[in-house]
Amino acid sequence: MWNRFDKRDNIRRYGTALVGLAILIVSWRVMNVNYEYLLTAHYEIYDLLYRMVPPDLGYVNEIASPLIETIHMSIMGTALSIIVSVPIAYLAANNVSPHWTLVYFGKFIISVTRSISAIIWALIFVVMFGPGALAGIFALAVRSIGFIGKLLSEAIEEIDPIPVEAVTATGGNKIDVFVYGIVPQIKPAFIGMSTYRWDINIRQATVLGLVGAGGIGLVLDSAITRLYWPGVTTILLSILLIVIFSEGISAYLRKKIGGV
Amino acid sequence: MLKIDGLKKTYSTGDEALKGVSFEVDSSEIVAIIGPSGAGKSTLIRCVNRLEEPTEGTIFLDDVEVTSLSKKELRNARRDIGMVFQEFGLVDRLTVMENVLSGRLGYMSSLNAFRRNYPEEDIRRAREILSTVDMAGYEDDRADELSGGQRQRVGIARAVIQNPKILLVDEPTSALDPETSRKVMELLIDIAQEEDISVLINIHEVHLATRFADKIFGLRDGEVVFEGLAAELDESAKDKIYRGEDPEQEVDVSDDSELQSTDIKEI
Amino acid sequence: MSTKESHTWNRPSVFQSRVRKWAVYSGIVLFVLWSVWELRVPIDRLIVGFGAGADMVSSMFPPDFGPTARGRIWTGMIDTIAMSIVATIAGVILSAPVAFMAAKNYAPRPVYYIGMGIIVFSRTFHPLILAIVFVKAVGVGPLAGVITLAVVTIGFFAKLLSEEIEDMDRLQYDAIRATGANPFQSLAYGIIPQIKPRFIGLSVYRWDINFRASTIIGIVGGGGIGSTLMSSFQRFQLDFSLAILITILICVMIGEVMSLKVREKYQ
Ligand SMILES: Nc1ncnc2c1ncn2[C@@H]1O[C@H](COP(=O)(O)OP(=O)(O)O)[C@@H](O)[C@H]1O
Ligand SMILES: [Mg+2]
8 A cells, every 4th residue: 555654754754743842842841931920911911001002192202303313323324334344245255355264254254243133232332332322323333244244245256257357358457347347246236235234224223222222212211111101102103103114215225226 | 417508707807708608518528629829718617617716607517506506515516527737737746646646635534634644445546547647656756756748647647536527628738749748638538438537628739639529619719619520620610710710701811811721730 | 218319328227317316316325414413423432432342352351151150151042042942933833824814815805914914013123122012911031032032923934935825836726626625625735835845944044033033032031141141231241241142153153054054955
């Protein structure tokens, strides 16, 4: 007779399922969930909703300027990271990099900046620059270097070598090669990924204030500490608004000029 | 056996694919539908088992009015209707055997289907049909590893294992080369006759239709414009189907159209 | 190009007109300049900052990997990994039905809008903001983190999976339905085999993302290493902070490599 799975298949299938289940159970146990909290959860949620609705719309005056600061942080952070990521991506792309050791150097910077979240970078920069938007800008910029640098170096690695050779053949120097051979090929992707990152950075910028790095997150943190829930709702709604707004702009720009 | 009456289908896009089609297929009969691309052949076939919902008209399979069945009843009716597709319609990532046995899903519980727990009788039958279509030994190959001809054989096996009363076949050979086409057609017709299944087949190549079919319908722009025995399909009938001209009313036939009609012979 | 301009040539642009293009570009530049102006950063503060940075770095070295520190890092990391696993499994299970709801070709219109609504909602807020709300609801600890990450997973996973469903080969699904299979069977045979590789790949990819996210969720009380890191910064135990950072960095990189390897195997 015919069976879809032979004995070995079956052992493997059930084995995998069992291991998966074991990992899940162990993970759950490790988390040490306090079930008493769960019992009161529905009451807490109800309480939270009760306090959060209706939002305090008068609060808008107070949050307008931190909200604008959030947007500025995202723009500055993105702009700064663009300036730094271009040379790093150039070093990290193994088809154009001046030296192979620099490829590793570039890739190292990219992995380190990418693997640590913006909010953790913010913790570090708050120690350096004190609380405020400056720390936030640096946090966004550093985290974005990893993002833009990685995508950009991959885009450079995939370019068509022929235009590069053509510019070299006409006697162009390294800068000519970069400007005429490489830039035109990666420009749409570059604009696309920068816009996309800006969009992500707005979302990130809304929370950096939770660790003191400026923007609307600061106000959110203080509203929560003061248990001022109607204000919290207003802040959440305003965040919703700027996120939708930035997503719209980013989608428009990427459609028009970006390749991503 | 299969009786279609006044069948209309208008797609949500506004395309009127069928404009009132009526005909019958008798027991053990092989009926071919020919017509240019876009005539509505696929739509017609897909309406019979309601993969497309007909807009108007009735379809009877024996005494069952397919057009008025509930979802559950429709599933039962579909078990009696085998289907073979132009692009084969095999599930790429399943094995040949799973594909064939999926023809029995209508008779299985969901749990058994999910666990691939098929009745022994079905497995025996599947092997038998696979060797009839010359695919024995391929049971555990994945469908996407097969050649086009092999895939269509598996597609036929899946339809036949349903023990259907009728096979709906949509251009089974137009994705295949001529030699494979001929073999697949012969196989299909042999099995149908052996198992005593009626066949409603859309076909692109006119010569295959005249060779294998008992009866031929010509479809053009969603309407039946020819109906008759294979032997009755003469040049003027072909003109009518493929060029939309009624030769009896047409006085002047230009050189240009002469050229086209020779083209048609080669189709 | 109009005839009177035939001796000039303009590079074709994606913008309808040059004016529009320059408007967009100068808009961006103005925005950046405005940001620079609004946030005018005094140079001396930058210099002080970099000085403080040097101090910070010197108090970070050598990283504190002493026995107490190791113990706390170990507990924090184990919690973090556990959270990421539970959250991914829960999130993926919740996402599957949402993905089908949000697949245009599968779900009826009203259901589709509900599915898209769920996705948009769970994508809008940064995980930390959701975590604040869930910490209030179920208390400080990993459970709040897990719920947060599970919710965020839906937005990502269901979105991408629904796109995969929309891209599926409809014919394979139709062919299964045509055999009389019920909706569950049609799903299991006609759709799941098609989306399975992507499903596995996305799950692993999402685990990778959730793992990164679960290193920070503790900052607002959602459990895991994040709370340890946060308190080390607040108490200026910067050598301990560095030890935690190094551990996070290494674990995240290992996680990324593992996820890449698994995805390569399945896709
Ligand atoms: N799913 C669909 N949606 C809208 N229009 C369709 C669809 N399928 C077919 N049509 C239209 O219906 C007409 C008949 O198509 P079809 O039945 O595929 O013809 P044939 O199989 O004879 O080539 C064509 O005009 C085609 O554009
Ligand atoms: Mg067709």
